[in-house]
Amino acid sequence: MRRIVKGAPASVSMAAGVDPRTVAAEIIDDVRRNGDAAVRAHSERLDKWAPEEFRLSERQIEESLRRVDRQTLADIRQVQANVRGFAERQRASLRDFEEETQPGVLLGQRCIPVGAVGAYVPGGRYPLLASAHMTIVPAKVAGVPRVAACTPATGGDLPHATIAAIHLAGADEIYLLGGVQAVAALALGTESIQRVDMLVGPGNAYVAEAKRQLFGEVGIDLFAGPTEVLIVADESADPFVVAVDLLSQAEHGPDSPAVLVTTSAGLAEATLREVDDQLGKLPTRDVAGPAWRDHGEVIVVDDLEEAFAVADEYASEHVQVLTREPRLALDRLRNYGSLFLGDRTCVSFGDKVIGTNHVLPTRGAARYTGGLWVGMYVKTVTYQEVTTDAASAYLGELCGRAARAERFEGHARSGDLRAQPRGHRPAWA
Numbered sequence: 001m002r003r004i005v006k007g008a009p010a011s012v013s014m015a016a017g018v019d020p021r022t023v024a025a026e027i028i029d030d031v032r033r034n035g036d037a038a039v040r041a042h043s044e045r046l047d048k049w050a051p052e053e054f055r056l057s058e059r060q061i062e063e064s065l066r067r068v069d070r071q072t073l074a075d076i077r078q079v080q081a082n083v084r085g086f087a088e089r090q091r092a093s094l095r096d097f098e099e100e101t102q103p104g105v106l107l108g109q110r111c112i113p114v115g116a117v118g119a120y121v122p123g124g125r126y127p128l129l130a131s132a133h134m135t136i137v138p139a140k141v142a143g144v145p146r147v148a149a150c151t152p153a154t155g156g157d158l159p160h161a162t163i164a165a166i167h168l169a170g171a172d173e174i175y176l177l178g179g180v181q182a183v184a185a186l187a188l189g190t191e192s193i194q195r196v197d198m199l200v201g202p203g204n205a206y207v208a209e210a211k212r213q214l215f216g217e218v219g220i221d222l223f224a225g226p227t228e229v230l231i232v233a234d235e236s237a238d239p240f241v242v243a244v245d246l247l248s249q250a251e252h253g254p255d256s257p258a259v260l261v262t263t264s265a266g267l268a269e270a271t272l273r274e275v276d277d278q279l280g281k282l283p284t285r286d287v288a289g290p291a292w293r294d295h296g297e298v299i300v301v302d303d304l305e306e307a308f309a310v311a312d313e314y315a316s317e318h319v320q321v322l323t324r325e326p327r328l329a330l331d332r333l334r335n336y337g338s339l340f341l342g343d344r345t346c347v348s349f350g351d352k353v354i355g356t357n358h359v360l361p362t363r364g365a366a367r368y369t370g371g372l373w374v375g376m377y378v379k380t381v382t383y384q385e386v387t388t389d390a391a392s393a394y395l396g397e398l399c400g401r402a403a404r405a406e407r408f409e410g411h412a413r414s415g416d417l418r419a420q421p422r423g424h425r426p427a428w429a
């Protein structure tokens with residue numbers, strides 16, 4: 001039976017008037033009606049940023065590259081190589097094929113990359129240059145011909161390292177523009193920004209909600225909102241490691257949940273003490289503190305099976321397993337965005353360097369989707385060809401009966417035509 005040692009207060013909610021659904025809807029509507037003028041006005045209001053051109057010129061991109069130190073540039077290249085390597089392996093699992101599924105019937109699948117992708121790279125609270133690797137590199141591995149990337153210039157500061165990462169990842173266009181106005185401009189198109197076919201990338205609650213509302217007019221990858229972590233641990237885990245790893249994700253924002261599910265009451269108590277201690281030493285405690293206070297949870301369960309069941313209920317974006325036999329989780333867990341096995345790895349590796357994608361489902365979306373991957377940029381379309389009269393006649397008769405069972409007379413007649421010798425007209429013609 002589960003016992004809540006620390007819960008998240010149920011009363012924590014958005015302040016009145018800032019519901020992301022209303023905010024996103026209003027900005028999208030304005031961009032739809034007023035194009036660039038609306039984009040500029042919202043960028044100025046929210047980000048104090050309204051340059052002549054939101055799109056960066058080659059000269060500006062080169063200037064950003066010059067401003068970034070050599071080690072950072074080398075690290076960006078290394079991480080992008082790791083992300084590219086994993087994306088290429090995933091790409092290999094997508095294949096075109098054509099097979100004769102029954103005599104005279106050819107069925108095939110083709111993997112066609114999406115034509116134009118808008119990649120959102122967050123930059124409100126932190127310059128999330130890692131999101132450039134995660135959104136743009138797989139798009140290029142997939143073969144997307146046009147990638148337009150957006151990132152905010154909050155307060156007028158140019159995020160040089162993010163711009164460098166976006167450029168080195170292979171973006172074709174870079175816009176210094178953030179928030180709802182950015183994703184709306186990419187999805188709907190404006191006088192100066194050509195619309196894309198699909199939006200990808202993480203973002204805060206406003207950005208994630210805007211993507212959700214734009215879905216349909218444009219494709220989206222998934223609902224990738226405020227970061228979450230859930231740790232499953234037994235008595236073998238080190239409370240210091242557990243505390244540090246919980247807080248690593250809590251610093252994303254005051255709306256980021258961090259949950260410990262453990263079989264050990266002793267570990268739960270020790271972790272609570274360590275979290276308090278480590279919070280006091282964390283430079284970003286102003287964000288992580290409220291996140292832990294409002295969205296931190298510690299749950300004690302009877303055994304690991306129950307721990308896995310609780311983890312599946314939460315369907316957290318990241319699940320970290322700090323137990324004696326962490327690989328057990330591979331068979332037991334169903335709902336997670338990405339899984340981190342054992343204490344030699346951590347969510348920060350996935351976020352920043354290891355090569356898997358850090359754009360992952362939040363708010364329970366892991367019940368029905370995995371994270372961003374190269375396959376999301378590829379449309380798996382199908383085709384068919386019937387190569388013999390006999391196969392056409394056989395399918396025509398089957399189709400005629402199947403369609404009439406549903407009272408689709410027009411469909412049935414298309415089938416009837418194929419059931420006749422070529423050039424003959426059916427009785428109803």
Ligand SMILES: NC(=O)c1ccc[n+]([C@@H]2O[C@H](COP(=O)([O-])OP(=O)(O)OC[C@H]3O[C@@H](n4cnc5c(N)ncnc54)[C@H](O)[C@@H]3O)[C@@H](O)[C@H]2O)c1
Nearest residue numbers: 122123124125152178179202203204224226227252359360
């Ligand atoms: N799920 C994932 O895969 C994943 C990955 C990385 C980051 N994230 C999340 O991305 C988020 C990044 O958020 P961020 O804020 O730092 O950057 P962001 O770029 O997503 O958002 C900044 C923009 O939000 C807009 N904005 C801010 N306040 C607003 C308001 N009151 N009304 C309307 N618009 C407003 C501004 O225009 C600004 O440009 C975090 O929540 C983080 O957890 C999620």
Ligand SMILES: N[C@H](CO)Cc1c[nH]c[nH+]1
Nearest residue numbers: 130227351352358359360
């Ligand atoms: N934890 C975020 C969502 O997976 C990704 C990230 C990037 N940088 C830091 N964190």
Ligand SMILES: [Zn+2]
Nearest residue numbers: 227249252351
């Ligand atoms: Zn993170």
